[in-house]
Amino acid sequence: MTQWTIDSLEDTHQVAVAFSADLKAGDVICLFGEMGAGKTTFVSSLVAGLGSEDWVSSPTFSLVQEYQGRLPVRHLDLYRLQGSELGLMDIDRYLDFPQGVIVIEWPDQLGQRLSDRWIKLSIEVLDGDCRRITRLI
Ligand SMILES: Nc1ncnc2c1ncn2[C@@H]1O[C@H](COP(=O)(O)OP(=O)(O)OP(=O)(O)O)[C@@H](O)[C@H]1O
Numbered sequence: 649m650t651q652w653t654i655d656s657l658e659d660t661h662q663v664a665v666a667f668s669a670d671l672k673a674g675d676v677i678c679l680f681g682e683m684g685a686g687k688t689t690f691v692s693s694l695v696a697g698l699g700s701e702d703w704v705s706s707p708t709f710s711l712v713q714e715y716q717g718r719l720p721v722r723h724l725d726l727y728r729l730q731g732s733e734l735g736l737m738d739i740d741r742y743l744d745f746p747q748g749v750i751v752i753e754w755p756d757q758l759g760q761r762l763s764d765r766w767i768k769l770s771i772e773v774l775d776g777d778c779r780r781i782t783r784l785i
């Protein structure tokens with residue numbers, strides 16, 4: 649288990665950039681953490697670390713966004729998804745992205761589709777700008 653204790657937004661950026669350096673095509677990263685923990689912030693730095701200059705926002709209305717870089721990143725935010733919609737929207741199609749990296753906010757929404765093979769990070773708010781990021785697997 650790897651863990652980083654972070655004091656500032658800038659530290660989160662550095663951890664995410666360092667983390668992105670080891671990513672390879674086909675990796676899937678689940679980001680666990682409460683609302684406002686810093687999941688989207690982490691994705692933004694990860695995308696920058698992979699060499700994209702795109703601006704990362706919460707894919708509030710689109711559910712999925714893609715960014716180009718050394719590796720393309722597909723960013724899913726499943727917060728608003730109802731369980732019953734998973735089949736309807738054919739989520740498996742979005743999870744099929746062997747050419748790049750997938751990052752998923754609110755991955756619990758996937759239920760049984762969550763794979764043991766995926767990387768799982770949890771972001772906890774400690775106090776103010778402090779966070780604890782734990783690599784669960
Ligand atoms: N060390 C830190 N790491 C990450 N975010 C931080 C940190 N310190 C402060 N913040 C602030 O916390 C907020 C995190 O918001 P962000 O949208 O990234 O959260 P989220 O986990 O994606 O939330 P949601 O579940 O609503 O999508 C931002 O306003 C960010 O500036």
Ligand SMILES: [Mg+2]
Binds near residue numbers: 706
């Ligand atoms: Mg978010």
